[in-house]
């Protein structure tokens with residue numbers, strides 16, 4: 001339970017010695033000025049004509065709150081429970097690969113921020129640092145491992161087993177990236193972080209992957225990653241086999257259809273992440289928030305639902321939680337914080353999201369996340385109402 005206080009949460013930003021961008025657009029602008037076009041474009045852009053990227057934002061903007069008053073909102077409980085553990089905020093760090101593009105400390109800075117703020121951290125398969133190094137950097141953080149399947153399945157099993165031994169507490173299998181999306185900005189910039197070696201961390205530390213290479217040259221490593229990281233054969237039998245081989249909860253990331261959510265449950269999956277990969281995979285896809293209500297209905301409380309893609313302010317989180325998500329994951333905002341000021345920048349971005357969420361829950365007239373579900377939301381087009 002956090003006291004909302006009588007105060008002005010913004011004051012710490014107004015008196016801050018070195019001002020930090022307060023919202024997503026300001027953050028993106030600041031990072032655009034700091035980073036080179038190639039890596040910045042890689043992080044910012046969406047696939048194709050960026051319709052999915054726009055749909056994500058538009059989905060949040062469609063909903064409006066009809067607040068309630070006179071409820072005593074001096075204490076707000078923002079805590080959540082996932083797989084038996086309680087966390088003070090409903091945020092997670094979405095898995096984002098190749099963090100060295102943004103800052104030399106890469107994933108190490110992010111997991112330290114996660115430890116500090118008690119926010120679960122999901123490490124990407126294609127991270128710059130290896131999962132063992134990340135575990136060592138923040139031994140008490142809650143860490144989950146995001147798995148990209150491998151063409152050579154033994155590599156996937158090896159990474160999942162390494163994660164389990166290093167103390168990671170769940171496996172997040174991403175299902176929407178069996179091949180890379182059509183990313184025009186990267187072609188414009190002639191930029192491929194995979195080819196530059198930014199995704200090395202987990203591969204060069206994997207004995208099964210290394211044994212599969214013809215030699216230890218950089219070229220062989222790059223070819224090995226490209227051959228393995230895209231895996232169009234992925235299917236439900238692979239999911240069942242992963243489940244059989246692992247003792248950890250398994251989540252599927254990238255679910256958008258309620259029938260896939262039902263299949264996930266039938267196949268023994270422990271949680272799902274409703275996501276369109278931040279608009280980076282298939283263009284022309286439904287905004288993740290627009291996909292949420294049907295999935296919430298289909299899942300009917302059987303497993304936790306996390307949502308990502310376009311959660312750029314506390315109010316976005318509030319809307320997703322109100323529509324039935326159990327938690328939300330943050331992608332680009334934390335990467336921009338990392339690019340601007342390492343661990344401190346990540347903490348600043350997440351703290352602002354959290355502070356905005358807290359004040360918004362109270363001003364909407366709720367005092368807990370379950371209570372948020374009873375808040376009235378109307379859709380701009382007036383069609384849907386909750």
Ligand SMILES: Cc1cc2nc3c(=O)[nH]c(=O)nc-3n(C[C@H](O)[C@H](O)[C@H](O)COP(=O)(O)O)c2cc1C
Nearest residue numbers: 043094095096097124174277278308309310331332
């Ligand atoms: C630069 C970048 C790299 C990403 N790498 C991965 C990844 O390795 N694995 C994965 O499952 N998702 C990856 N994602 C997608 C995020 O996990 C998340 O779904 C997305 O960023 C959420 O949208 P948002 O950026 O609008 O918050 C990446 C996203 C970005 C921006």
Ligand SMILES: O=C(O)C(=O)c1ccccc1
Nearest residue numbers: 097126177194229277280
């Ligand atoms: O850039 C991404 O969004 C991503 O998820 C990815 C997938 C495979 C290789 C590199 C990055």
